Amino acid sequence: MIIVETSAAAHPRGVSVRARNLDKSFGAKRVLRGLDLDVPAGQFLAIVGRSGCGKSTLLRLIAGLDEMSGGAVTFGEHASAAVRVMFQEPRLLPWARVLANVDVGLGERRGGAEGRAQALDALRSVGLEDRAKDWPSTLSGGQRQRVAFARALVSRPRLLAFDEPLGALDALTRIEMQRLLESAWLRDGFTALLVTHDVAEAVTLADRIVIIENGAISRDIAVDLPRPRRRGAVEVAELEEQILDHLLGDAAGRAAE
């Protein structure tokens, strides 16, 4: 039995995130309504909710992909941070070989023998070092997403944002990827934000789950279960059902009104 320490103190590399009064509108539609969120350094936070609730928008604002309509996000003491995002699609450059795709993750520090070694290391950590010279089009969907994960990891980011990165994978590949994600997080200690519609995935991976409804956080749940968590274990299943009930109950309540 391996006992793994998952408290914030064990993850000095992560950065804390503080979002205050976040607002985002697309035209007349207000997607986020004054949302507040604090994520301690090194925490694995899952953001769940029904589709269209604003969870991806929240992630994109924190990652700096979209401009916020109001509010502010700070990272530790800083106003900005190098956030690495893993998207739902792998978004690999089809004209660059696997290794070159990974070294995109180094940003401006790319190039040189050191960069190459780092990229190879990252590729090794996802188990694809023997595919370094292949074109992305020759990889399977799961392998492509692993390359994308290596690209996100290679710069040793302090904050990693996952925008439903496993949504398009088959069930087995998804479980493999979840384990890979968890082991990388345990090893590197980054702060992780995972947007997902898969409640089981959130319960398996996260320290804490927030549920977003109507552009604001409606529930904030701490997940104090030992790792590694087994799918189907009683506590895991109970928590999953509790969250699902909440999500479904809300819809049923609204329908009854």
Next chain:
Amino acid sequence: MTNSQGALIASAGPAADVARRIRWRAILESRAAAWIVPLAIVLSWQLVCVMELTPSTLLPSPAAVIDAARRLTLNGELPRNLGVSFLRAIGGLAIGGTIGFLFGLANGVSKISEILADSTLQMARNIPHLALIPLVILWLGIDEEAKLFLVSIGVFFPIYVNTLHGVRSVDPQLVEMARSYGMPRRDLFRRVVLPGALPSIFVGLRYALGVMWLTLIVAETIAAQSGLGYMAMQAREFMQVDVVVLSILIYALLGKFADSVARALERICLSWHPAFQSQKGEAQ
């Protein structure tokens, strides 16, 4: 007994048939097969001439054309004119292609540049560039500048339009990823925008090669003192049908050659593309 013997005899026939069919398929699918039709055309052409179905003053035989090629090569006229035309074509392609490529990139990347230049260029695109020949002769005479100018104008538009289209159709998700991963601007251009636009740019290049020969030959036929088009027009004056036909055949070969070069470039530059990978896989 009879049944099994009958079956044996019957099966021997189709098996041999199948083997023969497979052999034929292998021949037809090889690269050399592309030359079967041109060869057949030349053979029947020779046959028509030998049987004297047409007057030889109107249609020279292939043998006569080959003889003309030998004669003009020996007296240096063919290599000289070919060289002159080739340089004009390449020069015009380099000038017009470069300008078209740069405008395409600029208008694809910058909104301001597009607003300023694109509608003017789209208007100019609808003028048949060969209609400019009288004006070009008045302005530039019948010297090299005139030919270079016309070829440049001719190749500019296909390269411009396709480069612009290529840059615009680069996957915005890749650009977003590259930006968020802190890729420097010059890398963003070199590693994302340019390779993304390349397949479309090659479409433009291949189209431009066709326009390039067309423009050059027309310009040389109307106003020139050297070049392949001039050689053909001179031959017409002296009723040298063999030289006229020879010129036409050379255009065909040059067009084919230019296209082959473009294809080879495409194979090298787009080796990442699944379309080219599957071809390579089959060859191995």
